[in-house]
Amino acid sequence: SAVISQKPSRDICQRGTSLTIQCQVDSQVTMMFWYRQQPGQSLTLIATANQGSEATYESGFVIDKFPISRPNLTFSTLTVSNMSPEDSSIYLCSVRTGLNYGYTFGSGTRLTVV
Amino acid sequence: QQQVKQSPQSLIVQKGGISIINCAYENTAFDYFPWYQQFPGKGPALLIAIRPDVSEKKEGRFTISFNKSAKQFSLHIMDSQPGDSATYFCAASGSGTYKYIFGTGTRLKVLA
Numbered sequence: 261s262a263v264i265s266q267k268p269s270r271d272i273c274q275r276g277t278s279l280t281i282q283c284q285v286d287s288q289v290t291m292m293f294w295y296r297q298q299p300g301q302s303l304t305l306i307a308t309a310n311q312g313s314e315a316t317y318e319s320g321f322v323i324d325k326f327p328i329s330r331p332n333l334t335f336s337t338l339t340v341s342n343m344s345p346e347d348s349s350i351y352l353c354s355v356r357t358g359l360n361y362g363y364t365f366g367s368g369t370r371l372t373v374v
Numbered sequence: 375q376q377q378v379k380q381s382p383q384s385l386i387v388q389k390g391g392i393s394i395i396n397c398a399y400e401n402t403a404f405d406y407f408p409w410y411q412q413f414p415g416k417g418p419a420l421l422i423a424i425r426p427d428v429s430e431k432k433e434g435r436f437t438i439s440f441n442k443s444a445k446q447f448s449l450h451i452m453d454s455q456p457g458d459s460a461t462y463f464c465a466a467s468g469s470g471t472y473k474y475i476f477g478t479g480t481r482l483k484v485l486a
Contacts, residue, residue, distance in 0.1 A: 365417030
């Protein structure tokens with residue numbers, strides 16, 4: 261399965277600022293996914309990022325708040341913009357190498373907004 | 375119809391015991407049911423998965439039981455060990471789709 265490097269692993273940010281999270285995969289993948297995991301909660305898909313096209317956002321998530329870049333087949337970034345304490349969560353990058361394979365997740369970025 | 379209901383929310387088991395976590399779904403289009411294990415500070419890792427053409431799948435101490443008519447599936451951890459203490463998520467995915475619907479998670483603690 262793919263190996264995913266995600267950084268930063270954690271950050272504490274001031275409200276109103278933005279944080280960009282990087283996700284690097286050790287192999288080329290068509291689709292990359294960004295999830296949010298709020299404290300003690302399940303995983304919620306934010307968006308799907310395909311190389312060369314705009315990300316597809318799930319209901320409740322918008323591009324202005326969570327802009328995503330996907331410049332090539334091994335890298336993606338998620339920006340959390342104009343942060344508020346409600347954005348405090350773990351953000352996870354994930355890839356799926358085919359319909360018969362499960363997701364592989366990065367270790368996540370633990371974000372605290374103060 | 376898109377929900378996957380998971381229970382219990384938390385579970386405490388003695389070392390050597392059996393841990394059982396249950397999930398139920400409504401959407402009959404789901405055809406892939408994985409379980410993920412997540413340790414604190416780590417991302418979820420695929421543990422075991424099943425498709426509805428079989429009623430049971432076993433990998434080491436981990437077994438998925440699947441009841442298609444009841445639209446339920448469960449994870450059994452035999453001979454539970456303290457190292458199994460983690461949060462477990464079930465999930466479901468539909469045919470031809472890349473999206474998962476995750477359960478709400480079960481925090482398992484195995485006492486030494």
